[in-house]
Amino acid sequence: MGFPTEPDVWLPLVFAGLMGLSILIYVMLDGFDLGVGVLTPLATDADKNRMIASIGPFWDANETWLVLAVGLLLVAFPAAHGTILTALYLPVAIMLVGLILRGVAFEFRAKAPAPNKALWNNAFFVGSLMTSLSQGFMLGVYIMGLSWTPATVAFGLLTAVCTTTGYAFIGACWLIIKTDRDLQRKAVRWANITLLGVLIGFVAISLASPIASPRIFEKWFSFPLILALAPLPIMAAGITALLWWALQHLPDEADRYRHVPFVGACGLFALAFAGLAYSFYPFVVPDQLTLYEAASAPESLAIILMGTLVVMPAIACYTALSYVIFRGKARELTYD
Amino acid sequence: METLLLSRIQFGANISFHILFPTITIALGWLLLFFKLRYNVTQDERWMEAYRFWVKVFALTFALGVVSGITMSFQFGTNWPGFMETVGNIAGPLLAYEILTAFFLEAVFLGIMLFGFSRVPGWLHTLATVLVAVGTTLSAFWILVLNSWMHTPAGFEMREGVAHAIDWTAIIFNPSMPYRLTHVLLASGLTISFLMAGLSAFRLLVGDRSGATRLTLKTAVTLAAILIPVQIFVGDLHGLNTLEHQPQKVAAMEGNWETRSNVPLLLFALPNEQTRENEFEVGIPSGASLILTHRSDGDGAVMHPPVAPVFWSFRIMVGVGVLMLLISWFAAWRFWRHGTDTVTRPLLVGLVAMTFSGWVATLAGWYTTEIGRQPWLVDGVLTTAAAVADVPAPMVLSTLLVYLTTYVALTFAYVSLLFYLARKAARGEEIQALTPSSGAAEVQLVPGE
Numbered sequence: 116m117g118f119p120t121e122p123d124v125w126l127p128l129v130f131a132g133l134m135g136l137s138i139l140i141y142v143m144l145d146g147f148d149l150g151v152g153v154l155t156p157l158a159t160d161a162d163k164n165r166m167i168a169s170i171g172p173f174w175d176a177n178e179t180w181l182v183l184a185v186g187l188l189l190v191a192f193p194a195a196h197g198t199i200l201t202a203l204y205l206p207v208a209i210m211l212v213g214l215i216l217r218g219v220a221f222e223f224r225a226k227a228p229a230p231n232k233a234l235w236n237n238a239f240f241v242g243s244l245m246t247s248l249s250q251g252f253m254l255g256v257y258i259m260g261l262s263w264t265p266a267t268v269a270f271g272l273l274t275a276v277c278t279t280t281g282y283a284f285i286g287a288c289w290l291i292i293k294t295d296r297d298l299q300r301k302a303v304r305w306a307n308i309t310l311l312g313v314l315i316g317f318v319a320i321s322l323a324s325p326i327a328s329p330r331i332f333e334k335w336f337s338f339p340l341i342l343a344l345a346p347l348p349i350m351a352a353g354i355t356a357l358l359w360w361a362l363q364h365l366p367d368e369a370d371r372y373r374h375v376p377f378v379g380a381c382g383l384f385a386l387a388f389a390g391l392a393y394s395f396y397p398f399v400v401p402d403q404l405t406l407y408e409a410a411s412a413p414e415s416l417a418i419i420l421m422g423t424l425v426v427m428p429a430i431a432c433y434t435a436l437s438y439v440i441f442r443g444k445a446r447e448l449t450y451d
Numbered sequence: 452m453e454t455l456l457l458s459r460i461q462f463g464a465n466i467s468f469h470i471l472f473p474t475i476t477i478a479l480g481w482l483l484l485f486f487k488l489r490y491n492v493t494q495d496e497r498w499m500e501a502y503r504f505w506v507k508v509f510a511l512t513f514a515l516g517v518v519s520g521i522t523m524s525f526q527f528g529t530n531w532p533g534f535m536e537t538v539g540n541i542a543g544p545l546l547a548y549e550i551l552t553a554f555f556l557e558a559v560f561l562g563i564m565l566f567g568f569s570r571v572p573g574w575l576h577t578l579a580t581v582l583v584a585v586g587t588t589l590s591a592f593w594i595l596v597l598n599s600w601m602h603t604p605a606g607f608e609m610r611e612g613v614a615h616a617i618d619w620t621a622i623i624f625n626p627s628m629p630y631r632l633t634h635v636l637l638a639s640g641l642t643i644s645f646l647m648a649g650l651s652a653f654r655l656l657v658g659d660r661s662g663a664t665r666l667t668l669k670t671a672v673t674l675a676a677i678l679i680p681v682q683i684f685v686g687d688l689h690g691l692n693t694l695e696h697q698p699q700k701v702a703a704m705e706g707n708w709e710t711r712s713n714v715p716l717l718l719f720a721l722p723n724e725q726t727r728e729n730e731f732e733v734g735i736p737s738g739a740s741l742i743l744t745h746r747s748d749g750d751g752a753v754m755h756p757p758v759a760p761v762f763w764s765f766r767i768m769v770g771v772g773v774l775m776l777l778i779s780w781f782a783a784w785r786f787w788r789h790g791t792d793t794v795t796r797p798l799l800v801g802l803v804a805m806t807f808s809g810w811v812a813t814l815a816g817w818y819t820t821e822i823g824r825q826p827w828l829v830d831g832v833l834t835t836a837a838a839v840a841d842v843p844a845p846m847v848l849s850t851l852l853v854y855l856t857t858y859v860a861l862t863f864a865y866v867s868l869l870f871y872l873a874r875k876a877a878r879g880e881e882i883q884a885l886t887p888s889s890g891a892a893e894v895q896l897v898p899g900e
């Protein structure tokens with residue numbers, strides 16, 4: 116099977132890939148800053164400042180990946196876009212309110228009169244939690260084929276909790292990189308606990324998905340398809356073992372291995388994502404609409420692709436630049 | 452209430468809330484750059500002080516713009532799926548280019564601009580400031596291309612009920628785009644001018660002694676005095692252009708129920724939607740001398756927008772524009788004659804009262820534009836009713852109420868915080884001399900690095 120040469124075949128595929136990539140980058144990047152938000156109630160006030168300082172320069176750009184992902188869904192698969200977002204109407208609204216609360220809390224908590232600071236800290240936590248839970252819930256309902264029955268809602272609640280735990284985990288891993296002393300030790304502890312939660316979540320979702328969806332069952336457990344899938348759980352188990360081992364030894368003397376948990380967490384996210392993508396291909400709306408049926412006109416996709424190919428590398432460069440500029444341990448956030 | 456009406460109200464509420472913040476940041480980005488460059492050239496500390504106060508306002512406003520913008524990007528899918536299904540081939544690439552060229556640029560460099568002062572060399576910080584300003588302006592450009600295309604669609608053809616692009620130059624440079632873009636950018640300049648003048652006047656009223664405050668007051672008033680005549684001129688051109696392409700909208704702005712020739716210029720009227728007549732008019736016969744031509748929509752029927760809201764919001768916008776002209780020219784003349792050291796109290800109070808006049812005019816202008824396009828969503832191509840999502844009305848009502856509560860609370864918090872920051876700065880609490888050179892030299896190294 117060669118690479119398809121018909122633009123109406125490969126363009127939708129490329130766009131599905133781009134969309135998947137931006138969703139993945141989004142859950143890694145905004146995942147860590149949402150996770151830090153979810154963890155704030157566990158910290159002292161001074162630690163809260165450092166935790167929020169560690170994500171201050173990044174959160175806006177991180178959220179832009181969400182805008183890009185929805186944008187790509189909107190521009191490349193208009194038919195799917197409407198179906199998915201109207202089916203998820205309420206959780207989307209909850210997520211948006213959560214994003215608003217936490218986005219403004221960043222600014223207000225730093226500038227508001229002292230008595231209101233606690234209020235905005237709470238808004239930051241509540242907003243982060245609303246966002247994480249609703250994203251997880253949407254994932255669950257999506258896996259269940261976008262239908263609303265008691266079973267799918269229950270599954271959605273399960274994925275909501277798991278996703279939030281996952282975000283808290285990658286958030287803790289981020290804090291291990293960006294903090295030191297007491298807070299870093301706390302972050303290691305948080306990462307340890309949430310890693311356990313992530314494992315339970317993985318197992319639960321992996322058991323529930325094939326039971327709920329015959330098509331997924333077919334894809335996972337029929338020979339020879341099972342061979343294609345097999346590397347994913349094996350790699351996930353390997354990474355988990357490595358993570359567990361690393362977390363027992365951190366923080367290390369010279370702080371040399373502080374990046375290990377975060378990189379491992381990204382690896383886990385990528386594997387989970389690959390598993391999902393594998394399970395759903397070629398559908399954008401599970402069991403209803405394939406990406407080929409939902410795609411826009413090839414001419415319009417081609418125009419966007421041209422722009423994307425030019426701009427994406429630039430975005431990658433200046434994003435990298437900002438991570439380099441703000442490397443090192445987080446200090447109190449100062450506007451200067 | 453039915454889903455369509457609720458969805459319209461919800462969309463109107465969301466976009467009205469969103470537009471409040473970009474109108475400020477688009478021009479404020481450039482003003483911050485101006486402050487920074489003035490400081491670099493003159494080494495006058497006052498410019499740096501002005502920069503440091505207004506960059507805080509920028510950060511705050513930008514955050515609100517971003518989060519309300521994210522809401523916007525979901526609106527199309529949750530409430531108006533028919534929009535992308537019909538014109539997605541045109542709207543899609545425009546939105547994609549906005550995200551790719553503008554949103555990432557501003558979001559990444561904003562981080563450097565706000566928090567990187569002591570971490571990057573001076574030139575890189577200035578560059579970040581430039582790129583943030585370019586980014587906000589670019590996002591305004593792309594979204595206004597799309598919005599203008601919805602008013603004066605061009606460069607496309609319909610195949611099986613779906614719009615297909617045939618000429619991207621014609622789509623981007625559609626007939627109303629240059630006017631709308633210019634008018635909106637000027638509106639942003641005026642909004643920030645009056646905000647800056649208002650807050651600076653407020654600081655003087657509460658006893659600020661800082662020279663920087665007088666400097667921003669003068670800068671803002673001068674900018675306003677320059678921009679407002681241009682804005683009125685451009686607004687007039689914009690109206691003439693609209694007359695050519697959307698005569699039914701201009702008819703509504705003028706309170707004329709029938710499109711006819713020799714229309715009177717109505718200064719005041721009470722439009723009545725039931726009888727489709729004005730109950731009371733004060734007008735100059737033929738004063739508008741607008742020759743409104745009928746536009747046929749296939750079967751010859753012209754679809755009219757609702758007249759009263761368009762008529763009134765147009766008058767509010769123009770009224771505020773005239774007020775802006777009077778105040779800014781008077782203040783500029785005073786400053787020019789007597790300097791800014793002895794500004795009289797009534798003038799300061801007047802400027803404080805005008806602090807948010809830009810918001811009022813901008814919202815009123817958008818209501819004129821958008822309601823004047825009804826019942827079309829894309830003029831002559833897609834009606835609003837055809838695009839609405841089939842979501843149960845109670846569900847839309849519940850989200851609408853949540854959004855409205857959030858918006859009212861946040862607008863209140865935002866405005867109070869601006870005045871709180873101004874009061875605090877007036878007491879001199881924020882002023883700590885920090886020059887770029889000292890900043891760049893003292894990158895504080897942290898253990899472990």
Ligand code: HDD
Pocket residue numbers: 602627630631632634635636637638639641642682683685686687689690691693700768769770771772773775808809812813814815816817818819820821823
């Ligand atoms: C500070 C803000 C501000 C001020 C002082 C004015 N405008 Fe305006 N106006 C806007 C801000 C604005 C806007 C928010 O930017 C709009 C909404 C959509 C658009 O294109 O610009 C607008 C729309 C708009 C339209 C609608 C065009 C259309 O929908 O096709 C017309 C005819 C005018 N303006 C004309 C004027 C005139 C004659 C003014 C003289 C005083 C004026 N505007 C002052």
Ligand code: HEM
Pocket residue numbers: 458459460462463466467468470531534594595597598813814817818821822825828835
């Ligand atoms: C530039 C980008 C914009 C786009 C793409 C856009 C798009 C739309 C869409 C899709 C609708 C249909 C929904 C409806 O009828 O309610 C609409 C209506 C509306 N828009 Fe815009 N809009 C833009 C800018 C604005 C701005 C900046 C404002 C005001 C602050 C505004 C105010 C409104 C209002 C009040 C309606 C409701 C009109 C009515 O239903 O009678 N729009 N617009």
Ligand code: HEM
Pocket residue numbers: 175178179182466469470472473474476477512513514515516517518519520521522523524546554555557558586587588590591594595598
């Ligand atoms: C005339 C109308 C509009 C103008 C002038 C405008 C302009 C801007 C600007 C300048 C920003 C940067 C944030 C800021 O400066 O506060 C912004 C943010 C945003 N806008 Fe709008 N916008 C308009 C309408 C819309 C509409 C209709 C949408 C929906 C698609 C939208 C989506 C967004 C999004 C998603 C962001 C966040 C960008 C980020 O993450 O950095 N805007 N807008």
